[in-house]
Structure formats: structure tokens, C-alpha cells
Amino acid sequence: MSKKLIITEKPSVAADVARALGGFVRHDDYYEGDEYVLSSAIGHLLELACPEEYEVKRGKWSFAHLPVIPPHFALQPIAKTESRLKLLVRLIKRKDVAGLINACDAGREGELIFNYINQHAGNAKPVERLWLQSMTPQAIREGFSRLRSGTEMQGLGDAAVCRSESDWLVGINGTRAMTAFNSKTGGFHLTTVGRVQTPTLALMVDREDRIRKFVARAYWELDGVFACAAGDYRGRWFDENFKGKDDDEHARADRLWDESRALALQNKCADQDGDVSEESKASTQLSPLLFDLTSLQREANGRFGFSAKATLGLAQALYEKHKILTYPRTDSRALPEDYRQTVLSTLSMLTGEGVGKGHDEQTLARYAPFAGRILASNWVVPNKRIFNNAKVSDHFAIIPTLQAPKHLSEPEMKLYDMVVKRFLAVFHPAAEYLITTRITRVAGEPFKTEGKVLVNPGWLAVYGREGQEGEEGNLVAVQAGERVHASEMLLSAHQTRPPARYSEASLLTAMEGAGKAMDDEELRAAMAGRGLGTPATRAQIIENLLAEQYLQREGRELQPTAKAFSLMTLLNGLGIPELTAPELTGEWEWKLARMERGELARTAFMKEIAAMTQRIVDRAKSYDSDTIPGDFGELSTPCPKCGALIKETYKKFQCQACDFSLWKIVAGRQFEASEIEELLTRRRIGPLSGFRNKMGRPFNAIIQLNADNSPEFDFGQGSAGADGPAEEVDFSQSETLGPCPKCGASVFEHGMAYVCERSQGSAKTCDFRSGKVILQQTVEAEQMQKLLSSGRTDLLRNFVSARTRRKFSAYLVRGADGKVGFEFEKREPRTPAKKSRATPTSEPSDAATPTSGTTTRSRKKASSS
Template sequence: MGKKLIIAEKPSVAADIAKALGGLTKHDDYFENDEYVVSSAIGHLLELACPEEYEVKRGKWSFTHLPVIPPHFALRPIEKTESRLKLLTKLIKRKDVDALINACDAGREGELIFNYIAQHSKTAKPIQRLWLQSMTQQAIRDGFTRLRSGADMSGLADAAVCRSESDWLVGINGTRAMTAFNSKTGGFHLTTVGRVQTPTLAIVVEREKKIREFKPRPYWEVEASFAVQAGEYAGKWIDENFKGKEDGEARDEHARADRIWDQAKAEAIRAACVGQVGEVSEESKPETRLSPLLFDLTSLQREANARFGFSAKNTLGLAQALYEKHKVLTYPRTDSRYLPEDYLGTVKATLSMLTGEGAGKGHDEVLLSRYAPFAHQVLARNWVVPNKRIFNNAKVSDHFAIIPTTQAPKNLSEPEQKLYDFVVKRFLAVFFPAAEYQVTTRITRVASHPFKTEGKVLVHPGWLAVYGKEGQEGEEGNLPKVEAKEKAATEEVNIKATETRPPPRYSEATLLSAMEGAGKMVEDEELKAAMAGRGLGTPATRAQIIENLIAEQYMLREGRELIPTAKAFSLLTLLNGLGVNELTAPELTGEWEWKLGRIEKGEMSRQEFMQEIAEMTRLIVERAKTYDSDTIPGDFGILKAPCPKCGGLVRETYKKFQCSDCDFALWKIVAGRQFEPEEIETLLTERTIGPLTGFRNKMGRPFAASMKLNDKHETEFDFGQGSASDEANAEPVDFSGQESLGKCPKCASPVYEHGASYVCEKSVGPSKSCDFRSGKIILLQPIERGQMQKLLQDGRTDLLKEFVSSRTRRKFSAFLVVGPEGKVGFEFEKREPKAPKAGAKKAAPKKKAAATEEAG
């Protein structure tokens, strides 16, 4: 009887399988006994390649050679892991090996990794599939008792190959076509596109457009403070006739019941209510809140980003380590938030482990002690019962929700412990009853004007008990009691003036949600219904899509914000101008992902899908070919300012602002920043503009500068600091038309605005005798004229909150202060030290940050 060769995805998994089977001897890169040979890949070992006769080298990328749609694909070994491929090929071809077992990760990519290895080796030996959801020793042994046949996996295998080949076709042809288009005027301008990454980028760019185009609208709120015998409470005026979308004014997305768009109306309400008494009525009713569902990968990534600032990629890496290395979590690359209906026994065993009983030696006792009371409670009260919110076969596909395994945690790193704790608490909470509140809505009517107050009291914490204070933060307290027929005295009535705000930029958390729910963005109701459950990419690929967009410099990660670059705007302008909607519309790409799911289920053939992809590829290339110049359709106009060279009309095009009558032209993107038409008009009219933020140097670091036109009508950066020779030869600066901002901290001479800086009048010109100068923008924080006046008069500005560290790129708040020798520096806000926990060792005192750290 021959042996079976088991191929895992990674060496660590191969070692776990060998240990679970027992009795195998370790050789260099494989294990063996009389029944099995166990080895592994190292992730992907092969990649798709165009057959040699169809390949076109990078320097020859042009429309002449496009589209590239080969009749078949070749497989090319990945150079750095080629030795492992040779080993596996040798093992597959061994005469004593008569069958293979695919033990790669349970999903589309794991299927692809194994099938490419089998295809490369040209084997005809029978194949079985080991499908693991958990990496505990018992789960591995159980998996071998229910091996699947290769035929059972044919749908998943076809979908995996279709995904790989379709991404190659669209990515290679789209990238080459757009690169060829952008390189027509010279050079090589690599412009990458992708079947999933480009629609994802379109979502981010569309949000950024809304932010840039946003016009704030002022509104007012009227707030009052009321006193009754039992105490004081606050209320806010509301429009009781506000009907949401049915109301004409409420069609504005910013309309709310408590917003007043007319200041005079707000003043009239205040005048009518000051000093009056209010009649109080209230309604109190119970409210329940169920625990959130168990985690799938996307929800875990989203919430870990919001809570800990973990990137989607980091969360996936940590979850994979907790599954693969520590064996304490189930398979993380899942899109299900439910468990199989026959999983009640496993859940009870897991809860038993979380009590600490039978957890084995060496486990993390401190960590388990957090969970023991709640795990005991769930088991003692028999809360693990059939429940469709938790156990639901209809909502479990190949994978189920991410939960802890029966393996006790030990030796987890701090980030791993955070994520494990996150998953365990969600797991425990889902079995607890709902949280119960008593919600009171109070209306205080003053001179016929209603003021609303809400109180929310937690009556029974239910599942919130698992989270302790952390889960109950932000809950509103109880209201002071009002006796029957008691009047409320109106103590104060204040008007709060504010304005509407633009939508926030995407973070990884919100972008993951947008990718997952891409179908919800579709306006057509019928198509929206058809796309329910479809999105951009899969839970396993979304993190890498975001990382790819950052690596290709289409997006920047600033703190938790994702900011599209000028390159991103340029790409979307190009694709929209060419009418290549297939690469920009989320719903179309969501359709492809849905069809891949149909292939997995055997509802669509591989041939049918690939024919559609090939046709889409031809259309993309054909549309790009139809434009002979670098000017593509777009929302472009004519500038009001004339050409500085000949007085002709200056038109905006895809790449430039170009004079119609001469060769004068300005590039739209300079140092990673895209100029708006209004900014170019200012530059042409005044020959200078700025200082402006948003520029990036070659290292990707942000900087601010002014732009000016020189004598040759070419643009130059102006950093407000001329050379010594320039200063020596410069004419005296005339400040007679300006009002001084204050006295120079170095020499007491007047300080004025000058270019991109605030300067001492004696620090410019040929007779320079002082060097005081402070930028109008410091670390991307604009320093307004009023703040500079305050700095010069008081030695300190207000707290400024938009500084961006040039090293970490994180935002921080600080005061600007005048330090020793008249230099401007930072002073950081003082924070009260946290009270030490009982029994904690007293930390060594930290040195106070220098109050005058130079602001540079």
C-alpha cells in the first residue's frame, strides 16, 4: 500500500499536522512514516505568466500589442521559493506516493496554491481535501475522518483559477493601456489599475471630492438650563413639525429637528423664553439592546481599526497568528458571523476552557481570570441553546464566525492579546441576555417653545457586563424628578452658533465597510436588491487591496485617515473620460465577485465567466485606443485669467493648463499636489500664491510652500527664505502700507507679513540685522494673523490642533511660544497624571517636555 502526500500552505501547519497524526520522522523539509509524507508550500509558489510567444516586454507597452488575451496561461515559479517547489514536485513524483491530500488553508486562495502545484507537477494521482476551521490537535485529527474528494472541490477550484486569470487579464491589459495612454507625450508613466482596487479607489476619491466641494452652512441651536425642586437639567429646542424626508427643508441631508437656519428666528426664541417658566411633560419606556453578532473578518478588522488603530493588514496578520501559531482562534478568513447548528457541544467545551478548568499547564491565568466569571455564568444558567442569531446553517458557507478554540492562550504578545480579548468578549457576550434601559423623553414647553431632554438609565447590564465600564461609557444618566404639575424655572437660554461639516474622510474601518457593502451604494433599487450581500473583494483580500493602493501612491495613510493623492484623481479623470466604467463602478465589480460565488456553487461555468472577462478587457483597451492625444473628455473649462505670455485663453486639459495661442502651459500636478483652476487663476493674476499645503517630497513627506511665476513664466517653489546673496542684492522691502503685528521678540522692531512668513522688518533687505522669521504654515498647521499677534504680545498662541509630525505623520496639538533667544517653539498641553491602580508600582517620573521645543 502506497503513501499519501499531505501538502499544507505553510511549514508551521505541516508541523502541526505531523504532530496531530503522530509517529512521523522529521527530514529536512518534510515528515514521514509508513502511511504519510507531510510537507508544505510557503504561500504561493507559482504565478500566472503570459506564454512566451504572447508576452510583450515593459519598454514595448503600446496599443499595437494590446489587448493581450492568451489562449492559455503558463505558470512561472516564484524565484525566492523555487527550491520548495522542486521539493514538492519531487515528493509528488515519488513512486511510493499514490495519492495527495490538499491541506492548504480552507478557502479560495488555499485551493489555488495547491492546484497550481499539482498542475505544475503534471500529476494524475487522486486528490482529497482536508478542510480545517481550527488548528487544535483534536480538530486536525477530526478533519482526517471527514476528508473531501477532489471532485467535491471542483467549483471552488474553478472560482480560484477564474479569480486569478481575470485579475491578470484586467490588471495587465488595463495597466498597460493606461500606461501607454499616459506615456504618449514621452517618458514612462506607470498607471496601475485593478478589477477590485480601482473601484475601491473610486469610493475614496468620490468622498474626497465631496469634502473639497463642501460649502459650510451656518445654523443655530437654542439650549436652555432648567431648575426644578430635585435639581437642574438641560434641554434643547426642537421643531416638533420636523418630519424627516417628508419635510421639504429636510431634503437637505444636514437638516435636523434641533437646527435653526435663521439667526433671527433663534434670537426670537431666546427672547421669548428668557425668565419664563416651563411646563413639563415626559414619557418613560423600557428599551432593550441585543449583543452584537459574532465577528467575521471584515467586522473584526473594522472594529480593531476603530478601537486600537490596527490596520486591516495587521489585524489579519494577528488573527492568522492566533489561528495558526497559537491555535486559540478559529479560521479568520471568513465572511460568516454565525456558527453551525451542531456546534453547541464545541461551544460548551470552549466556555469550559475559558473558566480556567482543564486549561492545561502554562496557560495565561491572568487573561483567563477575566473571562472565568462570565463563562461560568453562561454554563451555569444554560444559555447555550439553539438560537438562530448564533447557530444558523443557512448563514454558514465554507467557514463560520471567528471564535476562540478549546486551546488555552499562553505567551501571546500584547497586540495578539488585545485581539484575542476582543474576540473572546464578543463570543461571551453573544450568549448573555439583552441590556435593558429605561429611556425618558422630557419636553419642557416655555412660551409655547418645546425643549427636549433625554435620559437613559441602564437598568440591567445583560451582555454589557462582559465589557464592564468600557461597554457602558457614554450612557446618559438619570434626570432629576419632576413632581406632578411642577413648573420648571428657565435659568439660562443660550444660542449656539455653528455650521455644517463635510463628510469625514475614510478610515480603514469605514472603507472596509464601504467595500463590504458596495452594493448598497447603487441607486437603482432593482440592482441594489440583486446585489445584496455582494461587495468589493473578499474578507481575505480587502486588507491587501488597501495596502496596494497605498504602495502604488494612490492613497496616503495619515493617522487613521486615508487620503487620495493627485495621482488618484488623475486616474479617475482618465477612466471616466474614456468611459471605462467597468473599472470605476463598484456595482460592476461586485457583479464579478458574485459570479465567482456562483462558480463555487456550480451555478455558472468557468468558460462563461472568462468569456465575459475577455470581452470586458477588449472594451477597456478599445476605448483607450479611440483617443489620439492626451486630452480626454472631462469637466474642463477656460480660465478667467489670460495667458501671461501672450494674453490668449488658458484652457484646462487632462494634464495641463494650456494656452490656446502659444506654448505656455502649467502642469496640473506638481510635487504630488493637484492644482485647482481657481488657484491657477490666482497664480496667473498675482504671479504668486500661497503658502499652500499638500505637497509631497520624493520621500512622501508633506511640505508647504508658495508658488510663483519667474521671468520666464515658469513655476518655482518659494519657501520664503532667500539665499544670503539674494538678500544682499535685494532692494529694501516697503512695509509702509502694512499694519505691524507686534514687536520682534529679538530686537523689538515691527513684525510684518512677507511672502510665506511673518518677519521682522530688519530681517529682510540688504541691511539685514535680525533673523526673526516664522512661517505662516508650521508642520501643515496654518498660523493665522491673529495667532501671530497673540504670540508677539503674550508670548503664546492659543492651543493649535492641526500640527502634523514630519516623522510619524500623526496630528498633534500644541501652543506656539516665544522661547529663549526669541525663537518660536512648541509647548504641549499639560495633562493630569492618571491615578495608579491599587497595588501598582509607582512609575519613575517622566521628564517634562521642553516648553520651547523649536517649531522649525
């Protein structure tokens, strides 16, 4: 009897399908029943690779080998999942398998994963498509009852492959061309670019440039305190003739830009009587729309500080593992028009009725009153704002499923709660307000007072904000015809502020809305639904920019580095707007959408991409580093050799009168102008992090100018080298920081580390050494003194994990063996904590030279780790 092979994108989805359809027996990594064989990929199993005859090793990238435009693309297995690929190929080739069902995630990426497997296996058997938008058993069974034909998905498949190959061509050639350009004068300076990554970075650099160039302007506001029979109220002067901001983004009707005019108005109105006019009108506020992934990431970042990547991971777990949220990688904020019955069933689950044992009763109890009210009031009705097929793309909005929550972690609970409350709120009526605008006219000058009273909370009740804007917004009553008196005129001085730096939340918004200002209507329409990247990829794009040191996190802010400014200078100087403007993505999306509809051939699209790739390489070949134009500055510190002016160029800080210069990039790290100023002034700077050796491993170092005014690394190792025995170190003029925890001798500051005096020189008897920089956290001498005297430092908040690249906080503590380890903040455990012990760190590469392997790490379970 012939069977069909079902291939899902992830093992968890295969398990869901097996449970929903029933009748399967599990065999290791696949299931088998009477009608179907069922297995899964593990995400992407294959990736594009350059055919071997066109490949060039990374260290030998040069213009001689560019552009790389192979006549065909090879597929290579991803090493860590190759065994799963071999299993799928074996199942595809089974004689009793008569056809395949593509059950990968609905969308372009899922289509690509399956098509690559299909291509690699050389399959000629017929293919059908399962299109799922929810993982409930009912949705899975319904999906199998209406499978799509493989030919129906040809356009989507072509678009998926073209997008993948185009990203590869632009990314590989752009990265190699820019790397070759930056490596012309020696070394290997990796400079990554990408179709989505680089325009995103351009947004960041443009915002930071505006911040740096911002010049604050003074303005004044005039507030009056008015006395009436019922009490006092305040009003602010405003310009009744104000017609909008025009070209001044800081213009406001209530801002005065001339101090003398502001003072004149203050004197004119002080201690005068005034007349009052009032107008009241009802106003309503609708609930926010349901979440898509980007709006979910944005709100989670703003409320809880979750990174976009963390939010995606949590949402994915709530979808795959817990089955309590619908598919999260969506750009839609509406539901299908036939989904009303499912919504009613979901609301019924949220009331707690008919839910089996083991669920989180306390959580459902919070939602039950609102879910019950919606059902009792019959508020789930046809509504294009909620149920709209035209606004549903591959997937619909993120909402709770029919499964009740149980055993959620605290972060998972926070995210689930956000989604459920938004789901409940969208079916509630609008919030109703009474807004009163009062104009008080004193000596002919108008002062505005506004009051906003919440009359009916509507959807706000879901968030517990029924009375939040009640009494505070109420105005003191003024009787008809009553005159008021200006008892005080308060003039306050202010200054305009630069635009705020991007947080992950605001950057996601900018990426989502990129291209809305395009002049071309068709491109603007193509970008309208997508922006830069997709909801599923934006988090990783931000993480990649951080990993490549184009961005750095400062609290919740993201700040572009000097390396980012350098890349934008290069691309703008070379005249390659395709890599910095969102128009490229807009044009691609427009064409790929046409391809999905069968209106554009795959070959025609790829021919255009090849031509663009050639142009990028040609532009990079046509310039030298000293001819790149840019907005470069001057240093305030003179040249150490001749005292002349030093100017910045694309690659150097160059003296204008002699041959003295300093490279901007050293050992893979780009210097900021302020760091060069400090180096020239003090002749020494550091320790600095972010350097990388020839093997790509990070290290920290001090930079100093030698007698010839050349920069050199100072590691302060004091260890034997190729030229002879270890250097003897004289600590007689240094101040001790405390007793060595290993031998009791004195500890001193030396180079990149704090060392025992007995650990240096030829008579070395102790090996105590602790870095000045540990996991990118600078350990000040004051903290080392505390560690040596009391056994622990203060809480240090800027450690960065080598594995996750996320910041964490910890104390440095002295162990019984004299080694230095981590101790994390103590928090109330949910279950009794097991006794922990210190073990050697698993992340020595971040500490590199400074710790020399002596840092230890506590294995305590703590959320801050």
C-alpha cells in the same frame, strides 16, 4: 505500501497536522509516516504569466500590443519559493504516492493554490479535500475523518481559476491601456487599475470631491434651562412636524435654519412657565455579533489605530503561531450549529480550570468570572443569532480556541482581548435600560429632554461598563402636575460639516457594503456577502493604493491624491464605468457563485471577460489627452510669460493665450494645483518627495522656473559633472546654522541639503551633508540648528520606512563620528535592553540625494521603530 500526500498551504499548518495525526518523522521540509507524506506550500508558489510570445516589456507598452488575451495562460514559479515547488513536484511523482489530499485553507484562494501546484506537476492521481475551519488537534482529526472528493470541489476550483484569470486580464490590459494613454506624449507614466482597487479608489475620490465642494450652512439650536422643585434640567426645542431628512442630509428636528425665527422663539419662551409630560419605557440592547475579519480590522483601527494589514498579520499570528484564535480570513459572524460543545469547552478553558502550566494566568483571571457565569447560567443554547449554518460560508466567525494564551506581545494581547470579550459578551443577556422622554411645553413650544438609565448591564459587564450610563442619564424628578419655569433660553449658532474623510476602519466598512445601493436585485444579493474584495484581500488593496500614491495617510485619515483624481477623470471621460463602479464585482461574484454550483460554464464566463477587456482598450484608443472631458479648474496666478489665465486640462496646466504650459506629472509625481500656484508665485518650490528616476528609485528635489520659465530640478549638489569641475558656492550672504560636527566649519542650507562650507567647490576637505528630507520627513532649518548646537532635534513624527511604508517617530542625533543618526523614543523595556550602537542606514534609497549616504541609524529596540 502506498501512501497519500497531504499538501497544506503553510508550513505551520503542516506541523499542526503532523502533531494532530501523530506518527510522522520529519525530513527537512516534509514529514513522513506509515500512511501519509506531508508537506506544504508557502502561500502561492505559482502565478499567472503571459505566454512569452504575447509578452511586451514594461517600458514598451503601447496600444499596438493591446489587448493581451492569450489563448491559454502559463504558470510561472515565484522565484523566492521555487525550491519548495520542486520539492512538492518530486513528492507528487513518487511511485509510492497513490493520491493527494488538498489541505490548503478552506476557500477559493486555498483551492487555487493547490490546483496550480497540481496543474504544474501534471498530476493524474486522485485528489481528496480536507476542509478545516479550526486548527485545534480535535478539529484536524475530525476533518480527516470526513474528507471530500476532488470532483465535489470542481465548481469551486473553476471559480477560483476564473477569478484569477479575470483579474489578470482586466488588471493587465486596463493598466497597460491607461499607461499607454498617459504615455502618448512621452515618458512612461505607470497608471495601475484593477477590478477591486479602482472601484475602492472611486469611493475615496467621490467622498473627497463632496468634501471639497461642500458649502457650510449656518443653523441654530435653542436650549432651555428649566427650574422645578427638585432642581434644574435642560431641554432642546424641536419641530414636532419634522418628517425626515428628505433630500437634505443635514436636516434635523432640532435645527433652526432661520436666525430671525430662532431669536423670536428665544424671546417668546424666555422667563415663561411650562407644563411637563413624561413617558418611560424599557429598552434592551443586544451584544454586537462575533467578529469576522473586516469588523475586527475596523474595531482595531478605531480603538488602537492598527492598520488593516497590521490587524490581519496579528490575527494570523494568533491563529498560526499561538493557535489561540480560529481562522481569521473569514466573512462570517456566526458559528456552525453543531459547535455548541466546542464553545462550552472553550469557555471552560477561559475559566482557567484544567489548563496546564505556562499559560497567562493573569489574562485568564480577567475572563474567568464571565466564562464561569455563562456556564453556570446555561446561556449557551441554540440561538440563530450565534449558531446558524446559513450564515457560515467557507469559514465561521473568529473566536478563541481551546488553547490558552501565553507569551503574547502587547499588540497580540490587545487583539486577543478584543476577540475574547466579544465571544464572552455574545452569550450574555441584553443590556436593559429605562428610557424616559420628557416634553416641556413653554408658550406652546415643545422642548425635549431624554434620560437613559442602565437597569441591568447584561453583556456590558464584560467590558466593565455596569454603571457608566447610570446617574448621568437620570433626570431630575418632576412631580405630577408641577409647573416648571424657563430660567434661561440659550441660543447657539453652528455650521453644518462636510462628510468625514475615510479612515481605514470606515473604508473597510464602505468596501464591505459596496453595492448595497445597486438597482439590480441579483447583483445586490451577490455583493451582500462580499462587497469589494474579500476580508483577506482588503488590507492589501489599501496598501497597494498607498504604494501607488493614489492615497496618502494623514494621521488616521486616508486622503486621495491628485493622481487618484486624474485616474477617475480619465476613466469617467473614456466612459469605462466597469472599472469604477462596484457593479463589475457584483456581476462577477454572482456568476462565480453560479459556477461553484455548476450552473455556469467556465468557458462562457471567460468569453465575456475577453469581450469586456477588448472594450476597455478600444475606449482608451478612441481619445486623445486634450479631448478628455472633466471638471477642471483655473489657477488664480497668471501666466509668467504673458499674464493670461491658466486653466487645468487632463494632463497640463495650460495658458489660454500663449504656449506656456506645465505638465501635471513629472518624474512619476503628479503636482497638486496648490503646488503649481506656489511654483508660479515664488518661482521655486520644495523640497518635494515622491519623484522616481528611470530605475524606479524615489528621490526628492526642489523645482524652480529658469529664465525661460521652464521648470527644472535643483538638487544643489555642487559636485563635479560632465561639463567640468564642481561649482564654487558663495556662502557669504547666507546665514550659518551652526558648526560642522566633523570639522568645526560652518554649516549652511544649500539646495536639497544642509552642507559644510568645506564640502563644496574644488577645494573640498569635508564631506558633511544631511538631507532636508530624510525618509519623507522634512527637516526644517530650525531643527538642523538644534542638531548642530545640542546634538539632537525635537521628536520628528513623519519618517516613513522604505521597507514597510509605515510612519515612525524619532529624533535625529549627532554621532561621535559627526554622522547623523536616529534615536527612538525611550519606553520601558519588558526585559533589560542591550546596549545599542549606530551603524550605517539600511534604507538609503528613501533619503536618496539629500543624505548622500551619511545618515546613520540606531539599532535600539523600540516599539516606535
